[in-house]
Amino acid sequence: MSNSVQQAIDLIQETRNHILEDYKQLLRFASIGADPAHAADVKACADWIVAQLQAMGFDNCEAIATGGHPVVYGDWLKAGADKPTVLVYAHYDVQPVDPLPLWHSEPFDAVIRDGKIIARGASDNKAGVWGSLKTFEALLKANGELPVNIKIMFEGEEESGSPSIEGFVQANKARLEADLLLNCDGDFAPEDPRLYYAGRGIVSAQVTARGPKADIHSGLYGGIVQNPLHVAGAIIASFHDAEGRVRLPGYQDALREASPAEKERIAAGFDRDAMLAGAGVTQFWGEAIAPAAERATVHPTLDVNGIWGGYQGPGSKTIIPAEAGFKLTLRIAPDQDPRAVSQLLKRHVESFASDTVSVDCAIGEEAWYFQLETDGPWLEAVQAAIEATVGRRAQLVRTGGSIPILGVFNREIGLPITAFAFGEGEGIHSPNESLDIDSFFTSLEAAVRLYHNLGALGKSSRS
Amino acid sequence: MSNSVQQAIDLIQETRNHILEDYKQLLRFASIGADPAHAADVKACADWIVAQLQAMGFDNCEAIATGGHPVVYGDWLKAGADKPTVLVYAHYDVQPVDPLPLWHSEPFDAVIRDGKIIARGASDNKAGVWGSLKTFEALLKANGELPVNIKIMFEGEEESGSPSIEGFVQANKARLEADLLLNCDGDFAPEDPRLYYAGRGIVSAQVTARGPKADIHSGLYGGIVQNPLHVAGAIIASFHDAEGRVRLPGYQDALREASPAEKERIAAGFDRDAMLAGAGVTQFWGEAIAPAAERATVHPTLDVNGIWGGYQGPGSKTIIPAEAGFKLTLRIAPDQDPRAVSQLLKRHVESFASDTVSVDCAIGEEAWYFQLETDGPWLEAVQAAIEATVGRRAQLVRTGGSIPILGVFNREIGLPITAFAFGEGEGIHSPNESLDIDSFFTSLEAAVRLYHNLGALGKSSRS
Numbered sequence: 001m002s003n004s005v006q007q008a009i010d011l012i013q014e015t016r017n018h019i020l021e022d023y024k025q026l027l028r029f030a031s032i033g034a035d036p037a038h039a040a041d042v043k044a045c046a047d048w049i050v051a052q053l054q055a056m057g058f059d060n061c062e063a064i065a066t067g068g069h070p071v072v073y074g075d076w077l078k079a080g081a082d083k084p085t086v087l088v089y090a091h092y093d094v095q096p097v098d099p100l101p102l103w104h105s106e107p108f109d110a111v112i113r114d115g116k117i118i119a120r121g122a123s124d125n126k127a128g129v130w131g132s133l134k135t136f137e138a139l140l141k142a143n144g145e146l147p148v149n150i151k152i153m154f155e156g157e158e159e160s161g162s163p164s165i166e167g168f169v170q171a172n173k174a175r176l177e178a179d180l181l182l183n184c185d186g187d188f189a190p191e192d193p194r195l196y197y198a199g200r201g202i203v204s205a206q207v208t209a210r211g212p213k214a215d216i217h218s219g220l221y222g223g224i225v226q227n228p229l230h231v232a233g234a235i236i237a238s239f240h241d242a243e244g245r246v247r248l249p250g251y252q253d254a255l256r257e258a259s260p261a262e263k264e265r266i267a268a269g270f271d272r273d274a275m276l277a278g279a280g281v282t283q284f285w286g287e288a289i290a291p292a293a294e295r296a297t298v299h300p301t302l303d304v305n306g307i308w309g310g311y312q313g314p315g316s317k318t319i320i321p322a323e324a325g326f327k328l329t330l331r332i333a334p335d336q337d338p339r340a341v342s343q344l345l346k347r348h349v350e351s352f353a354s355d356t357v358s359v360d361c362a363i364g365e366e367a368w369y370f371q372l373e374t375d376g377p378w379l380e381a382v383q384a385a386i387e388a389t390v391g392r393r394a395q396l397v398r399t400g401g402s403i404p405i406l407g408v409f410n411r412e413i414g415l416p417i418t419a420f421a422f423g424e425g426e427g428i429h430s431p432n433e434s435l436d437i438d439s440f441f442t443s444l445e446a447a448v449r450l451y452h453n454l455g456a457l458g459k460s461s462r463s
Numbered sequence: 464m465s466n467s468v469q470q471a472i473d474l475i476q477e478t479r480n481h482i483l484e485d486y487k488q489l490l491r492f493a494s495i496g497a498d499p500a501h502a503a504d505v506k507a508c509a510d511w512i513v514a515q516l517q518a519m520g521f522d523n524c525e526a527i528a529t530g531g532h533p534v535v536y537g538d539w540l541k542a543g544a545d546k547p548t549v550l551v552y553a554h555y556d557v558q559p560v561d562p563l564p565l566w567h568s569e570p571f572d573a574v575i576r577d578g579k580i581i582a583r584g585a586s587d588n589k590a591g592v593w594g595s596l597k598t599f600e601a602l603l604k605a606n607g608e609l610p611v612n613i614k615i616m617f618e619g620e621e622e623s624g625s626p627s628i629e630g631f632v633q634a635n636k637a638r639l640e641a642d643l644l645l646n647c648d649g650d651f652a653p654e655d656p657r658l659y660y661a662g663r664g665i666v667s668a669q670v671t672a673r674g675p676k677a678d679i680h681s682g683l684y685g686g687i688v689q690n691p692l693h694v695a696g697a698i699i700a701s702f703h704d705a706e707g708r709v710r711l712p713g714y715q716d717a718l719r720e721a722s723p724a725e726k727e728r729i730a731a732g733f734d735r736d737a738m739l740a741g742a743g744v745t746q747f748w749g750e751a752i753a754p755a756a757e758r759a760t761v762h763p764t765l766d767v768n769g770i771w772g773g774y775q776g777p778g779s780k781t782i783i784p785a786e787a788g789f790k791l792t793l794r795i796a797p798d799q800d801p802r803a804v805s806q807l808l809k810r811h812v813e814s815f816a817s818d819t820v821s822v823d824c825a826i827g828e829e830a831w832y833f834q835l836e837t838d839g840p841w842l843e844a845v846q847a848a849i850e851a852t853v854g855r856r857a858q859l860v861r862t863g864g865s866i867p868i869l870g871v872f873n874r875e876i877g878l879p880i881t882a883f884a885f886g887e888g889e890g891i892h893s894p895n896e897s898l899d900i901d902s903f904f905t906s907l908e909a910a911v912r913l914y915h916n917l918g919a920l921g922k923s924s925r926s
Contacts, residue, residue, distance in 0.1 A: 034778025045619025057897025067769045096780050102677065160778045197471025200682065204779045214565065217662065217892040219864025222705075222764035224738070224755045226748040229767040230703060231790075244689070278732050279783075285689040294686045301685035304692040305782050311790060315497025315882030316667045316827055317559050318792050318864075319768050319892055320742075326692075327774060329781050331685045356744045364779055398735070401682025401781075429782055430678040463894045 030317030033093030069156030090128030118339025123425020131422030161365025244286030269397030367404030466855030532619030553591030557584030586888020591647030594885030610918025624828025649884030707749030732860030830867030
């Protein structure tokens with residue numbers, strides 16, 4: 001068995017250039033799920049992945065239509081009934097690319113520079129898609145079979161809050177039946193491997209304040225017509241107190257305090273210097289309220305992500321704008337119900353409406369927090385694979401981010417979930433996103449070992 | 464004399480189509496002074512007007528370079544030393560065109576529809592340029608001479624706060640010497656003629672709040688990195704109290720209350736229903752503080768004119784943006800010193816800076832209020848011309864708008880100023896700006912009478 005592992009690893013090393021060149025094809029799809037203008041790119045990307053799965057010998061390969069973007073499905077179930085079935089999750093959609101002027105190369109050119117491949121989605125999360133496929137391909141070529149049964153589920157809506165995925169999962173419970181869900185959304189740094197074991201939920205919304213019937217002259221009307229941009233400012237200012245506490249009424253009512261053990265794990269998993277450097281700030285915000293590690297992971301947040309209204313061009317334009325708008329996201333804590341949160345957000349925001357400025361708060365995503373295995377044989381299979389590859393076990397960390405699909409699986413299916421991700425990423429959700437190439441190939445080795453370990457476990461690990 | 468007036472009026476009516484067709488040429492220059500990308504259009508527009516003046520027989524015609532856009536100058540000084548010299552002011556620059564999607568035709572196409580000519584600048588203030596030129600042309604063609612000496616001064620920076628004009632006026636005091644300044648920036652409704660006799664000053668600024676080094680992931684950093692958009696919201700919210708009073712510290716300290724007579728004139732000149740309809744609102748803002756007529760004219764204001772930051776595209780993007788910015792203008796009251804106001808604005812805004820979000824407030828325009836004649840022979844010449852043309856005298860109104868050049872003339876030259884404008888406008892500073900064609904030709908008739916009246920006054924009206 002160990003020999004077959006080495007054969008697959010050797011094969012990966014020998015075909016390194018091919019794997020990389022073919023990855024550029026995947027990266028060149030501008031699969032921006034949030035932007036309707038890119039719907040065709042998202043679909044083309046899904047179809048391309050389906051073709052890859054078919055070529056590898058997977059069965060039942062299909063870009064399954066949903067209300068939104070398709071889910072890529074494919075399975076290989078020939079490992080035998082005594083072997084576990086692993087449902088592999090990743091997402092092939094990517095974040096928008098703005099602000100484009102800050103990119104040093106075109107976001108979908110997939111240029112290689114300084115040992116990194118640079119593209120929107122290179123890390124988040126096409127690395128999860130490509131890493132999985134290339135692991136299975138190497139195992140199949142080296143051994144003629146996989147050590148476990150595999151079901152692939154690659155989503156196309158992760159970056160836009162997975163609006164269709166809850167319905168998809170509910171409608172496909174039999175198809176998705178498995179012993180373990182392996183979440184491949186994340187990244188893998190060989191020097192400092194980390195595994196997300198939990199994350200926040202999310203609620204997103206778009207607020208529109210509408211005042212005069214058109215942009216009107218601020219000389220003639222200044223002082224007597226309420227300015228919707230001022231209303232937007234008042235709403236935004238109402239969201240936090242001076243220390244950085246979200247003061248949305250009722251928002252923090254149901255919070256439970258993390259346990260001392262959990263707080264310790266959170267603190268251990270928080271790299272203060274790296275986070276400061278990553279943001280380019282000299283100090284954190286809100287530390288008078290709680291340690292930054294907890295603020296960034298288990299505390300609920302509210303961030304305005306974008307705003308617009310009136311004149312944005314050069315020079316000045318003396319108007320009271322007809323309309324102002326902004327987008328916001330709330331990261332919600334364990335046990336916070338996203339639908340309850342969205343309702344109290346809507347109520348609060350819309351209370352700023354007046355007789356002359358209307359305020360509309362349109363809710364977008366509503367997703368629960370997620371929770372993965374923190375011990376047990378499945379996680380041990382991951383840890384042993386990582387240790388055998390890079391000489392150390394992964395640190396379990398809680399992320400402040402959200403993976404809506406995992407919250408859905410937690411609540412709808414209830415199967416165990418562990419995480420394993422591919423390659424070290426930079427600039428996730430930012431300009432010049434990149435994937436470190438060496439670390440990607442290191443993670444492929446670890447993945448070969450992981451599937452071997454999972455195969456060795458058999459069905460016995462089923463609870 | 465009355466006969467020569469009629470000849471000029473007849474000539475205008477006979478050449479109506481020509482006047483209108485040629486006006487389209489003037490309107491087709493995209494002379495957006497505030498936008499550096501349109502600097503060549505502004506210059507081309509100035510040169511075109513110079514050529515028109517030359518063709519009419521004016522002397523010393525020149526697009527005089529300034530630090531910004533040129534001033535169009537030309538004179539006709541052959542009326543004799545016993546006749547007054549009138550310095551005619553209008554501006555050929557126009558407001559930006561955004562939001563472009565709300566225009567029903569291209570802003571510089573100069574389409575005629577429903578008796579209106581539609582273009583950015585059709586009313587504000589190319590009508591003042593064209594109306595003046597066509598009046599002089601008709602008088603010259605009908606009579607071979609003008610009843611008064613004329614100096615033309617058409618500005619190219621009015622819509623961007625006239626940054627060069629104070630220096631220009633200081634450097635050209637001899638050239639601009641005159642008995643009367645006639646301000647042709649405004650509009651003329653035959654059914655309800657109005658003359659601005661005073662207006663507010665203006666201070667404009669652009670605020671930039673900068674936080675993290677790039678747009679960063681709001682899941683990973685939400686809660687621990689201060690969001691510059693929240694700071695922008697807090698600044699905007701700080702500008703007004705709940706009733707609509709500007710609460711910029713010190714801003715209202717030096718205000719003098721308008722006299723009872725002035726309040727009466729303000730109230731009489733304020734058309735409540737027209738203003739409500741013009742803004743498309745059902746009620747005014749801030750009436751608990753003072754009557755809307757005064758709030759719109761003699762009270763100081765602060766309006767945010769535009770805002771931007773972060774993601775403005777479709778769907779959501781989960782970021783804390785690196786930067787947010789907004790533009791604002793303050794309309795300042797009589798006796799408020801714009802330079803003192805800009806300093807207290809800057810101080811207040813920049814006080815919102817923190818260790819992790821910098822705040823910069825860049826001051827743009829700084830212009831004083833202005834004050835025109837409210838009685839005397841010059842104004843009477845205007846009133847008599849209007850009455851002879853439309854059967855009623857103009858109502859004197861105070862505007863809430865600003866004409867920086869007039870404040871400069873008030874302070875630098877001190878010569879009497881009256882107003883006379885051309886045609887009824889709609890959508891000034893808004894999409895689908897238009898000029899009513901019939902009213903424009905009515906105002907040309909009134910202008911012929913006005914210059915005749917001024918010529919009859921002689922130098923005797925000089926104080």
